[in-house]
Structures are given as structure tokens and as C-alpha cells.
Amino acid sequence: MNALTGKVAVVTGATSGIGVDVARAFVAEGAHVVLAGRRRSEGDAVVRELGPAASFVRTDVTDEDDVAELLHVAVQRHGRLDVLVNNAGAASHLGSIEEVDAAAFRATQEVNVMGALYGIKHAVGHLRRLGTGGSIINMASITGDRVVYAGVAYSVSKAALIHLTKWAAAELGAYGIRVNSISPGFITTTRFGKAAGVTEVQARERLDALDTYAREQAASMQAIHRAGTGSDVAGAAVYLAGDASSYVTGQDLAIDGGLSLGQPRDAMVRIRDTMAGIFAG
Structure with missing residues (x-):
């Protein structure tokens, strides 16, 4: 507790999902947090x-002017800025590359x-x-390193974000x-629901079902x-941030339960046993 006492953090995309949980954790650890998002009522x-x-x-x-003003307001309110979490994100449709809409x-x-x-710029x-440094955290995705799990627009954007992170860190x-x-x-x-083509309201109503499905799939994934x-x-x-x-x-820190490692041993054993059965006739 209190790992962030006295720090001022800005979190974008903080009206739902991961952004809300980051804001909650920062406040619990003693930070002042300026939340940013497009939906005022939810914020x-x-x-x-x-x-x-x-x-x-x-x-x-x-x-860009909105982002510059956000950071200016945060400093005006609290006299400093220590942490920026670039969490705002947009999903993309899980369609074929032949179906990609340029816009x-x-x-x-x-x-x-x-x-x-x-x-980062502002x-x-x-x-x-x-004069005391600070921490910038970009919310990427394992899809930025693997050509699976997401639409092409989202995956490409997260790959670019990971590289942007490294470029900015070096400078x-x-x-x-x-x-x-x-x-x-x-x-x-x-975000998974939106990627599947349903509204955010519909996705929220079915999160319990998504969690059940994810638990079922995790054993093999x-x-x-x-x-x-x-x-x-x-x-x-x-x-x-601390x-x-x-x-x-x-660095890019994967929080994925080992998904990026490949299939777990028990899944591979099941595949091996199935193949053995095939060869045994």
C-alpha cells in the first residue's frame, strides 16, 4: 500500500474496463488521479x-489540443505530473484482411x-x-507481437505502440x-464484445458469459x-508507476497468464495422445 503516495497520475480511457481498474489501484496506493475519457457521465x-x-x-x-489541455489541467490542479497511462484504445473488427475498411x-x-x-509529446x-523524472505507461497488447486474437487494425496499432514505447524510452x-x-x-x-461487432452496452450485459467461456478455454490456451x-x-x-x-x-510487460508462451503441457499431452490414437488405427 501507498506505493504511489504524493504522485499525480493521468489515466486516459478511464471510464470503463482496464482504465477504471488502473485508476482505482492508483488511488488505493495514494496517488491523485486525473481520469480522461469521452463520456462525461461515466467519468x-x-x-x-x-x-x-x-x-x-x-x-x-x-x-492533440485536447490531450495537451488534459495534461495542462492536471498540472494546474495538482502542481505536478508524475505518471501518464496511455490506456485509451479502440478495438477493430475481426474480419479478413480483404474486408478491411481503410477509414x-x-x-x-x-x-x-x-x-x-x-x-507522450505533451x-x-x-x-x-x-526535474524528478516520471513514468509513462502505454497500454499495448500481446496481439502487437502475435498475428492472432484480434483484428488486423488493432494488432498493427499495438505493434506500433510497442515500438513507440521503445523509441521514447531510448530518448x-x-x-x-x-x-x-x-x-x-x-x-x-x-473490448472483446466490440471487436465481435456488438455495442458496449450489449457487451457489458454479457461479460459474465464471456468470463465463463474464457475460463473454459484457458486450460487449452x-x-x-x-x-x-x-x-x-x-x-x-x-x-x-512507482x-x-x-x-x-x-520494456513490454505481458500480463497474459502465459498465453504468449504457447499451449500448456496438458494441452500438448492431449494432442499427443490423440495423434497416438490416430497412428494406432
């Missing part, structure tokens, strides 16, 4: 839940890549003026600013036999 609801340590600024991360592809890059770029000045380390990314795996959020939660990701964000990770930069 205000999260602030009421979290109390006086939280505030909300309506922000569209695809608008939709560009829109995904605008949110997932350009939004993070604007955040956070640097505030972090440098403070900004001279100022004591650390830049890392987190790559979640199968985390049961509404990954080493840890359960779906991930926003709290799993939030714990990693607390680590990267002083315990002061010598960590340019």
Missing part, C-alpha cells in the same frame, strides 16, 4: 466512486497510436520541468523519464487456467 460516476483523490477531464485522445483502419491508429503519441515538458531516459508498455492477454472486458481481470493489469501498472521500477524502461 463523473467513477470520480464519485473514488472520492476526492480523483477528478475527470473530458478528452478525445485523437485531438476504420485509420481511425483505430488515431486512437491507439496517435493518442499515445500526443500524450507530458515530456511537464515531467522535465519537475527520454536522459531526463529520468521511464517509458514502458503493458501487453494484456485475454482480459474479460467489453495458456499456463494459468483462468481469464485475466483489469485488476491483474492494474497491479502491473502500479509497479511501473519507485520500485526506477531502473526499468523500454
Whole structure:
């Protein structure tokens, strides 16, 4: 507890999903958190839940001026900026590459890549003026390294975000600013529903069913036999935001239950036994 006492953090995409869990964890660890998102009513609801340590600024991360103003307001309110979490993200349809809509592809890059770029660009000045470094955390995905699990626009955007993280870390380390990314795996959020073509409201209504399905599938997909939660990701964000990770930069931390490792041993054993049966006739 209190790993982030005295720190000021900005979290984008903080009105739902992983962003809310990151904001909750930061407040629990003693930080003042400025939440950003496009939906004011939902942002205000999260602030009421979290109390006086939280505030909300309506922000569209695809608008550079909006992002610059968000960071300016955070510093005005609290006198400093220590942590930026670029969490705002857009899913993409799980269709064939032959079906890719160019406008939709560009829109995904605008949110997932350009939004993070604007955040880094406009956070640097505030972090440098403070003179004590700081931490920037980009919310990537294991799909940025694997050609599975997501639509092409989303996957490509997360690959770009991971590389942007490394580029920024190499440059900004001279100022004591650390830049890392987190790559979640199968985390049961509404983003999966939106990728499947349903509305966010519909996705929220079916999250329990998604979690049940994820638990069923996990045994054959990954080493840890359960779906991930926003709290799993939030714990990693607390680590990267705090002083315990002061010598960590340019890294992509997979929070995926071992999904990126490949199939677990028991799944491979089942495949082996099935193949043995085939050869045995």
C-alpha cells in the first residue's frame, strides 16, 4: 500500500474496463488521479466512486489540443505530473484482411497510436520541468507481437505502440523519464464484445458469459487456467508507476497468464495422445 503516495497520475480511457481498474489501484496506493475519457457521465460516476483523490477531464485522445489541455489541467490542479497511462484504445473488427475498411483502419491508429503519441509529446515538458523524472505507461497488447486474437487494425496499432514505447524510452531516459508498455492477454472486458461487432452496452450485459467461456478455454490456451481481470493489469501498472521500477524502461510487460508462451503441457499431452490414437488405427 501507498506505493504511489504524493504522485499525480493521468489515466486516459478511464471510464470503463482496464482504465477504471488502473485508476482505482492508483488511488488505493495514494496517488491523485486525473481520469480522461469521452463520456462525461461515466467519468463523473467513477470520480464519485473514488472520492476526492480523483477528478475527470473530458478528452478525445485523437485531438492533440485536447490531450495537451488534459495534461495542462492536471498540472494546474495538482502542481505536478508524475505518471501518464496511455490506456485509451479502440478495438477493430475481426474480419479478413480483404474486408478491411481503410477509414476504420485509420481511425483505430488515431486512437491507439496517435493518442499515445500526443500524450507522450505533451507530458515530456511537464515531467522535465519537475526535474524528478516520471513514468509513462502505454497500454499495448500481446496481439502487437502475435498475428492472432484480434483484428488486423488493432494488432498493427499495438505493434506500433510497442515500438513507440521503445523509441521514447531510448530518448527520454536522459531526463529520468521511464517509458514502458503493458501487453494484456485475454482480459474479460467489453473490448472483446466490440471487436465481435456488438455495442458496449450489449457487451457489458454479457461479460459474465464471456468470463465463463474464457475460463473454459484457458486450460487449452495458456499456463494459468483462468481469464485475466483489469485488476491483474492494474497491479502491473502500479509497479511501473512507482519507485520500485526506477531502473526499468523500454520494456513490454505481458500480463497474459502465459498465453504468449504457447499451449500448456496438458494441452500438448492431449494432442499427443490423440495423434497416438490416430497412428494406432
